[in-house]
Amino acid sequence: xxxxxxxxxxxxxxxxxxxxxxxxxxxxxxxxxxxxxxxxxxxxxxxxxxxxxxxxxxxxxxxxxxxxxxxxxxxxxxxxxxxxxxxxxxxxxxxxxxxxxxxxxxxxxxxxxxxxxxxxxxxxxxxxxxxxxxxxxxxxxxxxxxxxxxxxxxxxxxxxxxx
Numbered sequence: 001x002x003x004x005x006x007x008x009x010x011x012x013x014x015x016x017x018x019x020x021x022x023x024x025x026x027x028x029x030x031x032x033x034x035x036x037x038x039x040x041x042x043x044x045x046x047x048x049x050x051x052x053x054x055x056x057x058x059x060x061x062x063x064x065x066x067x068x069x070x071x072x073x074x075x076x077x078x079x080x081x082x083x084x085x086x087x088x089x090x091x092x093x094x095x096x097x098x099x100x101x102x103x104x105x106x107x108x109x110x111x112x113x114x115x116x117x118x119x120x121x122x123x124x125x126x127x128x129x130x131x132x133x134x135x136x137x138x139x140x141x142x143x144x145x146x147x148x149x150x151x152x153x154x155x156x157x158x159x160x161x162x163x
Contacts, residue, residue, distance in 0.1 A: 003032055004058050005050045005082065005155050007163055008065055008074040012038055012045040016070045020047060023064055029053060033086070033130070035152040044072065046163065050153050075163050077155055084155040086130045089115075090137070091123045093144030106139050121146055 010016050017036060024031055033050040053061065058076065065074045094100035094117075103122050107114060112126035126136055130153055137145070156162075 001052050001054050003050050003052050005048060005077045005079070005084065005153060006058075006062060006065070006074065007046060007048045007077055007155060009039070009072040009163055010045050010047055011070045011072070012043055013070070016045070017047075019068060019070060020049075020065070023068070024049075024051065024061070027057075027061060027064070029057075029061070033152040035154045037154075048152070048154050073163055077157055081157050081159070081161060082155050083158060084129055084153050085127055086133055086153050087151040088126045088133045088136070088148060089123065089150075090126065090140065090148040091121050091146040092140055093120065093146050094122045095120050099143045103140060103143050106136065106143075110136050112136075 010020070021031065021034075029051050031049055032052055033048075035048045036045055038045050051058070051061065062074050062076055065071050092099075092103045094103050100122065103124075104114070107122070107124045107126065110126045110128065110132065112124045114122060114124050116123040126133060128136075133150065137148070
């Protein structure tokens with residue numbers, strides 16, 4: 001199995017997210033990542049879901065999504081033609097001056113933003129490809145992660161391709 005990203009346009013109304021996630025639950029699949037937000041027309045939202053599935057199962061999931069009344073359009077995103085990003089908010093323990101210096105170095109290396117600094121912690125925002133965020137978290141693990149939150153993957157295909 002492999003991680004696949006599916007993006008789809010849905011009606012922006014109550015219960016749609018539940019119906020979509022319930023479809024995945026009924027099929028026994030864990031959603032690795034989900035991001036949902038309105039598009040230019042507020043009547044619609046774009047959902048981007050990453051799921052670990054083989055090609056046959058993924059095709060079945062896409063087919064099931066296409067049958068849902070609230071779903072306007074579904075597309076499996078081609079990983080070679082897709083830009084993916086995720087945002088991470090992380091609070092690091094920086095009571096030790098060396099840890100504070102290391103934290104700032106790692107945040108700068110990842111082009112992150114320092115959002116808050118106090119005597120004991122630094123909070124930062126880091127955005128990038130999900131694998132880059134995983135690597136960043138490995139680096140800062142030794143400093144001490146107090147708390148973190150990730151948004152889930154959002155993605156668009158390059159060039160003229162669109163949902």
